[in-house]
Amino acid sequence: MRLLNITAVANSAGNRIDLTWTNPNPVGFPGVRVVRREHTHPLNPTDGVIVADGTGFLSASDTGLKGETAYYYSLFPFSGTPAVFAPDPHNRASALATAPYGFSGLMYSLLPALYHRYDEAQPPSSNPALTPADQQRGQLQRFLDLPGAQFDSMYSLARAALNLCDPQRVEGVLLPLLAQWIAWKTDYSLEVSGQRNEIVFAPYLFQTIGLIPTVETTVKRLTILPGGSGWESQTKEFVYNVARTNQPERLNLWFMQRPAAGAFGAAALASENFVYDWRPSAVAESDGSFSFFYQTYRNHGWDIWTKKFDPGQPSPWQPSAPVVDQPGVDTRPTAAMQGAILWLFWESYHPPANLNWQIQFQQRTAGVWSAPAAFSDAATPRRMPAAVADKAGGLWLFWLEQSAASWSLKYNHNDGTNWLAAPVTFPLDAGNDPRVEGDLIALFHPTSATQPIWLFWARHEPAATPGQSRWSIAYRFKQGLDPAVLDWSAVTELPKPSADNHDREPAPVVDSAGNIELFWSSTRSGGWTLWQDTLNIGTLLFGAPAQLTNTPYSNRAPLAVNTTAGTLLVFRSNQSLPHSSSVYRATQTLDVRYNGTTTVDTRNTAKIALFGKFEDFQTYTYDTGTNGVRTNNDRIARDTIGLYLTPDTADPVQIKATISRLAGALGDFMPVTERAVFITP
Numbered sequence: 293m294r295l296l297n298i299t300a301v302a303n304s305a306g307n308r309i310d311l312t313w314t315n316p317n318p319v320g321f322p323g324v325r326v327v328r329r330e331h332t333h334p335l336n337p338t339d340g341v342i343v344a345d346g347t348g349f350l351s352a353s354d355t356g357l358k359g360e361t362a363y364y365y366s367l368f369p370f371s372g373t374p375a376v377f378a379p380d381p382h383n384r385a386s387a388l389a390t391a392p393y394g395f396s397g398l399m400y401s402l403l404p405a406l407y408h409r410y411d412e413a414q415p416p417s418s419n420p421a422l423t424p425a426d427q428q429r430g431q432l433q434r435f436l437d438l439p440g441a442q443f444d445s446m447y448s449l450a451r452a453a454l455n456l457c458d459p460q461r462v463e464g465v466l467l468p469l470l471a472q473w474i475a476w477k478t479d480y481s482l483e484v485s486g487q488r489n490e491i492v493f494a495p496y497l498f499q500t501i502g503l504i505p506t507v508e509t510t511v512k513r514l515t516i517l518p519g520g521s522g523w524e525s526q527t528k529e530f531v532y533n534v535a536r537t538n539q540p541e542r543l544n545l546w547f548m549q550r551p552a553a554g555a556f557g558a559a560a561l562a563s564e565n566f567v568y569d570w571r572p573s574a575v576a577e578s579d580g581s582f583s584f585f586y587q588t589y590r591n592h593g594w595d596i597w598t599k600k601f602d603p604g605q606p607s608p609w610q611p612s613a614p615v616v617d618q619p620g621v622d623t624r625p626t627a628a629m630q631g632a633i634l635w636l637f638w639e640s641y642h643p644p645a646n647l648n649w650q651i652q653f654q655q656r657t658a659g660v661w662s663a664p665a666a667f668s669d670a671a672t673p674r675r676m677p678a679a680v681a682d683k684a685g686g687l688w689l690f691w692l693e694q695s696a697a698s699w700s701l702k703y704n705h706n707d708g709t710n711w712l713a714a715p716v717t718f719p720l721d722a723g724n725d726p727r728v729e730g731d732l733i734a735l736f737h738p739t740s741a742t743q744p745i746w747l748f749w750a751r752h753e754p755a756a757t758p759g760q761s762r763w764s765i766a767y768r769f770k771q772g773l774d775p776a777v778l779d780w781s782a783v784t785e786l787p788k789p790s791a792d793n794h795d796r797e798p799a800p801v802v803d804s805a806g807n808i809e810l811f812w813s814s815t816r817s818g819g820w821t822l823w824q825d826t827l828n829i830g831t832l833l834f835g836a837p838a839q840l841t842n843t844p845y846s847n848r849a850p851l852a853v854n855t856t857a858g859t860l861l862v863f864r865s866n867q868s869l870p871h872s873s874s875v876y877r878a879t880q881t882l883d884v885r886y887n888g889t890t891t892v893d894t895r896n897t898a899k900i901a902l903f904g905k906f907e908d909f910q911t912y913t914y915d916t917g918t919n920g921v922r923t924n925n926d927r928i929a930r931d932t933i934g935l936y937l938t939p940d941t942a943d944p945v946q947i948k949a950t951i952s953r954l955a956g957a958l959g960d961f962m963p964v965t966e967r968a969v970f971i972t973p
Contacts, residue, residue, distance in 0.1 A: 293321050293369045293378040300365055300385035303353070304441040306392030306448070309363060311343075311385060312351045321369035321378055323347040328354055331460065332485035333384050334366040337377050359391020360452040362463040364484065388463055390448035396440025400433055407432060459491040467491060477960070479514075481953075504529065504881050506961050507933060507968070514954055515937075523950070526906045526936040527881040530927050535911040541846055541888030542566040543864035545586065545599075547609075548840070551858040552804075556840060561869065562609050562862065563599060566886065571733075571797060571849035572862055573627045575634055580604060582853055584862065585615065585625040585636060592619045596638055603857045616654070616664060618642075628679040630687040630708065633657055637667065637677040637689060648673045651691055668704075668715070675699070680734035682744060684773055690718075690734055690747065701728040705775035716775060721783040726768070727751040735800045735808070737769075743781075743829055745770035746808065748798035756791045763796040764788065765812055786825075787834060789816065795823075801852040801859070811840070811850040811861060819896035820846040822863060843867065844899035845909075846890075868909055884909045906936045906971075924969045933962070936971045947972065 296314040303310050311326060324347075329340035343365070344352035357363060367383040370376055400408075411430030419427065426434055455461040459470055464484035471478045471487070476494045478487060493509055504527045515523035545563040548556040565588035572586035581602040587594050596616035601608050616622045620642035627636045634656040641649050651667040651674045667674070673694040680688050687706040692699045693715075701718035704711050718726060731750040737743055746769045752761040765786040771779040788795050799811040808827040813820050822840040827833070840861070841847045850863040869883040887909035894900070902908040915926040927934055935954070939947050951970050958968050 293317060294380040295324070295367055295369060295383050298367065298383065298385045300363075300387035302387050302390045302445070302448075304390075304445060306390050306444060307355065307357050307359060309354045309357060309365075309387045309389055310351065311354070311365060311367075313367060313383075315350060315369070317369075318348075321371050323370045323375060324349070325368045325370060325375070325377070326352050326354075327366050327368065329364050329366075330361065331364070331488065332464070332483050333364040333386070335483070336379070337368045337370075337375075340366075357389040359389055359448055360455070362386060362388050362461070364464065386464055388449070388452055390445045393444045393447050394440075395443035395447065396433070396436040399436050399440060399443075403432075459488050464488075479953075479957075504933075507935065507958065508881070510958055510961050511935060511937070511954060514957055515940075515950055523940055524938040528884075528906060528934040528936065529881075530932040530934055531930045532884045532887060533908065533911055533928050534914055534930055535889045537889065539889050540568045541866040541890060542886040543568065543846070543848055543866055544886060545572065545862065546847075546865045546867065547601075547860060547862045549858060549860055554858070556859075556861065559841065559865070559867075563612055564869075565597060565612060567623075567864065569849065570624050571731075571799065571851045571864070573625050574601075574851060574853050574862070575627045575629045576853070580856060582855065582860070583627070583634075584851075585627050587623040587625060587638075590614075590617070594621045594623050596622050596625045596636070601855075601860065603855045603860075615661065616652075618664070622652070624676060626677050626679045628681040628687055630681045630706070631685060635679055635687060637679050639675045639677060640664075640666075646670065649675045651675075651677050668711075676730070676732050678732045678734045678747075680736045680745065682736050682773055683738055686773065686775075688734060688736075688745060688775070690732060692728065692732070701726065701732075703775070712775060716778070719778045719780050721768070724783075726766070726783050730763075731765075731797045733798060733800065735802070737802055737806075737808070737829070739802075739806050740829060742771050743769045744773055746800060748800055748810070750796035750798070753785070754791065762792060763794045765795045765798045765810075767798070767800075784832065786810070786812070788814070794820075797849045799850040799852050800827075801854060809852070810834075811852050813848045813850060813863075815893075815895070817842065819844060819893065819899055820848055822847045822850050822861075842898070844896065844902060866909075868907065882906060887911065906934075922967075924971075927969050931966050933966055933968045934971060935968055939972060 296316055298313045300309055300311050315321065325337050325345040326343040327334040327337060327340045328343050334340040343354045364386045365384065368377045368379050370378065411432040414430050417427045456466065459467065462470065467487045468478045470491050474494055476491060479490065507527055508525065511525045512522045544561060544566050546559050547562045548559050550556040567587050570587060572584045574582050574584045576582055581600050584599045584601060585596055588597050595614055597612050598615050599612045600610040602610065615636065616638065620640065622638050622640050625636060625638040627634060635653060637651055637653045639649055640652045648671065650670050652664050653667050654664055655662045674691050676692045678690040682688065685708045688703060690701060690703040693702045702715040703718065704715045718728065720726065728749045729751040733748050735746040737746060746767060748765060748767040750763050750765055753764040755762045766783050768781045768783045771781065786795055794815040795812055797813045800808050803809045803826065807829055809824065810827055811822060811824050814823045816823065817839055821842060823837050824840050825834045825837040845865050845867040848864045850861055852859055852861050866886045866888055868887065871881050871883055889911045899910055903910065912928045915922065915928040917923065917926045941947065954970065962968065
């Protein structure tokens with residue numbers, strides 16, 4: 293029920309506001325409750341301080357108020373007992389309370405004493421219209437109250453003017469002026485508190501760079517309702533969910549740590565320097581740190597970079613730095629420490645100067661790197677180096693070398709001064725080709741005299757389906773350190789539960805018991821995940837394999853090193869990275885640019901289960917809609933921004949209204965080439 297002629301006026305006595313109104317239906321709604329709040333109007337009969345509550349009255353006075361403060365009133369007519377309220381959004385008023393500063397007394401005190409003598413000498417007045425206090429005051433004092441009250445009011449208004457630029461304290465009717473100064477379009481459908489929030493957040497919106505921060509800020513300000521904190525939102529660009537045939541998975545560098553007695557902790561990002569395949573290599577430094585070497589893509593091609601891990605530092609990962617920085621392709625690094633000399637080998641391809649794959653190397657002595665140089669014969673195609681140093685001061689280098697139409701494994705040995713005159717060919721396995729095809733890695737066992745050098749690699753084996761093959765891990769060991777003696781064991785494969793599983797990228801490390809702990813990547817659980825098992829070097833039997841990671845993301849190319857604090861496992865992953873808003877910490881977006889486009893694997897149920905969710909990183913064909921018309925469900929497109937909203941209300945009408953307001957307002961802050969879709973639970 294709408295009341296009429298509602299007024300709210302500051303009383304000249306100060307600290308008081310007087311309200312009046314007219315009730316057009318005193319019979320149907322005889323009662324009125326007056327509720328007061330600061331900053332915005334009360335929304336319901338209990339939303340604030342109750343100033344007056346009763347029947348049969350048309351005015352109320354709100355006393356004990358703070359000076360220079362705006363107060364907002366809502367009047368709620370009611371009938372019956374208990375009261376049944378009939379609110380109307382027009383039953384509102386506001387006013388700025390003034391304060392008494394005693395200007396009448398100040399003016400009186402400044403008059404000559406003669407005026408005081410005659411004024412105060414008069415007998416007390418017997419006028420019944422005066423208050424008892426005024427009856428004791430002279431006529432001059434009472435007269436000065438008239439201009440004094442106006443001066444009090446003027447001074448209060450002048451002091452209140454100091455808040456005219458404060459969006460949290462200025463009176464609500466002046467907010468559109470503040471918005472106009474910064475070219476902000478006022479939404480008059482919002483409550484006063486909502487208009488305040490818009491002005492407060494506008495500078496953050498104007499200074500944001502990029503589409504997502506702008507959308508985040510707009511969503512937050514438009515969903516903050518009185519009494520609420522605003523809807524939480526997650527913003528996603530669906531451009532990275534569009535399948536792209538030239539975009540493989542970008543595998544960033546991640547790591548996990550395991551204490552000497554315990555399990556691996558959660559995975560964390562080590563570097564966003566990405567590759568598409570291959571593991572890093574690591575050497576232990578004299579100060580207890582580890583230097584990792586890995587390939588990554590730069591503007592002029594693939595380079596070799598290094599990153600130090602120091603377990604003694606609060607932030608163990610140090611900044612990355614280039615080691616091999618030259619045009620061309622330099623990939624698959626392998627490093628080994630021979631005494632005080634660090635050897636770094638990698639495969640290199642630099643047309644037109646060199647049209648063959650070759651192995652290059654550098655040496656670091658006393659902290660200084662030598663210039664890159666070709667290893668051995670630069671005219672012979674060589675790839676996939678794997679280096680390891682033994683306890684006798686020797687350095688072993690294994691690689692694949694092309695001869696005729698095939699590639700075979702060869703190796704050489706450096707005794708600290710010279711290499712062998714001719715490389716040694718990896719011997720056959722009972723007359724069969726050991727088939728070293730990929731993921732070659734070498735391990736030196738420091739306590740086993742009869743099994744000092746171990747080689748692990750991956751090769752294709754027949755799958756359960758005829759005509760198909762899968763990757764499997766194979767290994768063999770050398771029974772002595774004499775490079776001229778071909779005392780290699782038989783080739784053995786890592787057992788796997790199904791011939792249809794892929795096992796590859798082995799990473800061995802010697803555990804505290806002297807056995808070999810093997811880490812590798814596998815599709816045993818659907819997608820590419822990390823696994824671990826232990827090989828007993830006495831029985832040459834593996835134990836029970838254990839899955840280390842269980843995520844829908846691809847976890848590949850592990851490398852394990854033993855540190856003073858336990859085991860450090862470094863691996864590659866295309867895991868998405870969440871980013872919190874710099875303005876609203878609870879507002880997040882998900883960086884899924886690393887997911888890449890891969891063939892859908894129906895066995896990867898964890899990845900498929902993310903369909904339609906904020907975390908979904910699978911790629912799909914472009915959504916063109918029906919007959920060229922796209923709806924809220926046609927999201928997979930380069931021009932689509934998804935807003936995953938978490939409303940702070942369960943009212944479907946209010947949710948729909950808020951989304952409608954968002955849809956109408958976002959157009960002012962998004963490029964005309966972009967569109968927004970709204971996803972709520």
